Amino acid sequence: MNKVLVTISLVFCAFSFAQKYKYPFRNPNLPVEQRIENLLGLLTVDEKIGMMMDNSKAVPHLEIPAYGWWNEALHGVARAGTATVFPQAIGMAATWDVPEHLKTFEMISDEARAKYNKSFAEASKTGRYEGLTFWTPNINIFRDPRWGRGQETYGEDPFLTSVLGVAAVKGLQGNDPKYFKTHACAKHFAVHSGPEWNRHSYNAEVSKRDLYETYLPAFKALVLEGNVREVMCAYNAFDGQPCCANNTLLTEILRGKWQYDGMVVSDCWALADFYQKKYHGTHPDEKSTAADALKHSTDLECGDTYNNLQKSLASGLITEKDINISMRRILKGWFELGMLDPKSSVHWNQIPYSVVDSDEHKKQALKMAQKSIVLMKNEKNILPFNKNIKKIAVVGPNADDEIMQLGNYNGTPSSIVTILEGIKTKFPNAEIIYEKGTEVADPSSRTSLYQNFLCQKNGEKGMKVEFFNNNEFKGNPANISVNKTGITYNSFGGTQLAPGVARENTSAKISGIFKSSFTGEVIFSASTSDVYTLFVDGKEIANRKGPDARHPSEFPVKMEKGKEYQIELRHTQKGKYVSISFEAYRKDPVNFASVKEKVKSADVIVFAGGLSPSLEGEDMLVNAEGFKGGDKTSIELPKVQRELLAELRKTGKPVVFVLCTGSSLGLEQDEKNYDALLNAWYGGQSGGTAVADVLAGDYNPSGRLPVTFYKNLEQLDNALSKTSKHQGFENYDMQGRTYRYMKEKPLYTFGHGLSYSKFTYGDAKLNKNSINADENITITVPVTNTSERDGEEVVQVYVKRNNDALAPVKTLRAFERVLIKSKETKNIQLTVSKDSFKFYDEKADDLVSKPGNYTIFYGGTSADSGLKSIELNIR
Known part of the structure; x- marks a missing residue:
């Protein structure tokens, strides 16, 4: 009798609870799949199509608001008013610090939720740059320093990109078992890294080996390890098919091998390239374009070609079933983010707006700027400066440029500290002489x-x-x-x-x-x-x-x-x-003689130069020597800066070059004109303070290069594959590119970075010298700080597959940034995953474990001269 009463009571309670919601899809306690099917059945075809574009239309009779899917958070919430601006992505890659990278993106997503909470509460809808779906991170491989958007990436290495990309995704999406804090998006899938000027018509062709070993690993990691909820397909074509309707990339790999169940979103107006003859021109019209993209599982379009889906239906090119397949993934996103649920049921909605631009976040922006700085050269230990220095000359186009420090895809900080301001604050008792000297690339002043x-x-x-x-x-x-x-x-x-x-x-x-x-x-x-x-x-x-x-x-x-x-x-x-x-x-x-005369009395000259996001970036309108469409045609420092540096050298005073850039430069001919080289990237809102901290020795630099600095463009182009029909920058083959395939000695190698401390490496030990193909390996590396000051070292582990001419020269497989106190020895234990011994196999058409002999390299760089090695056998 009691059991019957309890059952009746539970049924009654459930019925009463359900009565609170007009439709089942509004009930947050029902399974998501059930809610999706209910909502799908309530929407008309026109309403579905209206929700399949980035500017999602409202459905008034179901009280579904308009929503803008497009938002950006590359290194801070972008284009949405005040926000904390961290170093540009390439700078954060130079930190080689995964825990701090994760923490940074947790802060970014806090600001994102807070902004959404405020904007939605005020307008009951969200427009562009107000939503919870962030098209971040950019995990394309920075294969060539000429690419202007390389600054948005984590560099040239698939492993470093994978690890940092997964951390960014986890930081953005949060760890709640029911609701995502925001959506992250892995872009641009997949063989995409310039040139900018022909990206709407270019057809990338690479070997399957390069595809699987270089271009796909980061995307695979974000899908399978990071559970990234969105993937963006690229503008260009791959093997003759536009990426947003590509059999190999979307159907066979993403949806097939990886079983990806999240959304695919097009790059903005990429579908329009399908039917325009001046671009891909692969499709006859808008309706065939929309149908083909949909059938290849591009769910959401950034653009307006999907307005033609009704015509595609009427022509029999697709069915409503095809639309429903994509709509299920789109609607799942709405429910995952809690956008259709009561505000009180989503704890992320409690994040207050006060987190935006908070003191804690500002401190993290400074910390990341400090960690990103790479001391590339320090002859005669010119750095750090003596605290009692009397006179410092600060010269160069980037010395007092706030906008340069923000990079691209940036937010708007409440304040910015330039390099000049940072130096003035750090050395209050020194006389500071400032001369801009020149523009970044203009030969006149x-x-x-x-x-x-x-x-x-x-x-x-x-x-x-x-x-x-x-x-x-x-x-x-x-x-x-x-x-x-x-x-x-x-x-x-x-x-x-x-x-x-x-x-x-x-x-x-x-x-x-x-x-x-x-x-x-x-x-x-x-x-x-x-x-x-x-x-x-x-x-x-x-x-x-x-x-x-x-x-x-x-x-x-x-x-x-x-x-x-x-x-x-x-x-x-x-x-x-x-x-x-x-x-x-x-x-x-430009009056070089005048500049030299004004600064010759200084004890030291700080030259703040390099590039600017006004010259390198996405699809830009740039008319300057050495630049085209946002990319570079030369990797040299702009001529006017080279000439000014040479003139400054004639003063006989020490010259410290603070390089601000989003990409590597060929500085071989300039090396003789400076004593120290400090790479500050585009350091974000606190970049100037971070530079001054390093110059003064208040921060011990420990960043590492995420890209190779070639001596010059000829060194790169001469090493590239000659078998491709494309040459130079348009050649996507990896042969001769990056530290993994380059056999010549570059100017500065991937993983390079100096410190004010000195570290020595003892003999490492493996837990086993012979393992099965399905086993991880553990390596223990003794590292001693032999100097008088504490410092951080980035311990790096590389793997080489011996007796395989097509395998990389070496490839990064593990690393850790670790603090080691003066005179201290630490045994750093790193795990080299079993996936580290997987290479492309033609029969499997995938990466498979390869038995044989391997060499494990370890040290604080990828340069052969700085590495020790140990042998390993895979059974």
Whole structure:
């Protein structure tokens, strides 16, 4: 009798609980699969299609809000207002610190949830850059230093990329058994690493061995170990098929061998490349494109080609069953993130907005910047500086550049410390001489005159910016602001120009009163992606249309000191993207002799140079010698910087080169012109403080290179495979590339990095000298800090398969960054996974364990001269 009453009571309670929800899909206590099927049955075909694009449409009758799937968090929450900005990804790779990398991405996802909680609570919907689905990390292999987007990656090595990529995914997605904190996305699947200028039409061809041993391991790790919930397919084609409808990549490998059950999302407007003859041109029209991508399991499109899925249905190219297959994966994402559940049921919703830009996160940004710095050269131990140093000269285009430090795909920090500011703060008793000297790549010297602008007569400083949501400057502006710092707007990557401004069919008026501070030529420089007209005192002085508008143009105007001029730039958007920049400056020849004269009395010269994210990045409009479309055509330091460095060397004073870059450079010819080389990458909001800490010796550098620094471009190109129909940068073969296949000695090798401490390695021991193919191996490496100061060492383990001419020269298989105190010896125990002995096998068409003889190398670098070895037999 009691059992019957209990059963009735439980049934009644369950019925009463279910009554709270209008539809079963709203009940968070039901199995996810059941909720998906219920919702799928309630949606019309049009509603399903509306939810299959990144700008997901609302379904009012089911109270499903609009949602923007597109968000970015490469090294901090990007494009969404104030956020903590950590070093660019390539810099975080240089930390070789997995625990701190994980911690960093836990902080990033905290800020992401906090921002989502706030934006959704205020608007009951989320737009672009407001959601929980982050298209991060970029785990493509940085195979060639010419690629401008290599800065977004974790470098050239598949293992380092895999380990750091998995940590990023786990940090973003969290560890809750029911709800993900955010979604991460492994991109761009899979053989994708430039050039930028032909990525929409390029067909990558590589051997199966290179595919499986180099290009796929990181993606496999993120799918099988990281449980990454989204994978983004790439723009380019692979073996003749666009990556977003590729049999090998999506059907056979991702969905087949790896059994991936998460979402596949297209790169933005990648599907449009299918049917455009100037790009891939592999498909006749939009409806066949949409159908083919869907059938190859591209679930969500970033773009608008999936608007044609109804036509695909009507033509019999797909069925509603095909749509439902993808919709199940999309809807699972909604439920995994708790976006359709009561706010109280998802504990991530309790993360307060106060975590954004918090002191704890700022401290982590500094820590990661410090850890990312690689001391590449330190002749005569010129570093660290004596604390009583009297006079420091700081020279170079990157010394006082805030924007450079942020890299690309960045957020907006509340404050930024430049290298110059960091040095001034760190050495308060020293005299600091600052000379910019030159621009990054321009052979002339520019003096910005933007500070001479007022938004209107007797108004505040800056220029007035008015955006219109039409092409004719009609009606009330959608956004009006005063830009006090400079005019740079772009919508590449989907960035919104300003709040309330559309992403297409816009126009803009940028105006101000310019008061000349001298008599002579003032240069007005306008660069836009579309049509613009420039007026001075109502007179048209420039009008650019069509292709010419893609290149910066300079317009000299003779002006009189003290006189005011009305300046107006009008821009009309004609294409999909908007790019507007406008500058006013005085242009003079670079005076190397003057710079040398001003700094020759200093005790030491710090030259802060290198590259800039304004020159290297994604699909950029760049017109500078050595650069093309965001990539490099040369890997040398820009000529004007090489000349300035040579001039500084003539002072006879020690020169420390602080290199800011997102990629490796061929510095062989410059080596003689500096005593120390400090790679600071694009260090994020605290990059300047980190550099100063290292210069002063308050932080002991211990970063390691995640990429090879070739001596010059010829050294790389001469070593590349000559069998490919593509040459140079367009050749995707790995032969001769990276430390794994390069047989010549580079300038600085992968894994290289110096310290203010000195470490020696004893003889390592394996737990077994002969193992079965299905066993891991443990190696114990004794490391002693023989110096007088504590320091961190990155212990690296490499594997070489002997008697295999096609195998890598060596390949990283284990590492650990460890603190070792002065005079201390530590026995570092590392596990080399059984997967370390897997190589491509033609019969299996996959990686398989290969028995035979192996050499295990260990040390603090990948350079042969810094490694010791031990032999291992695999049965």
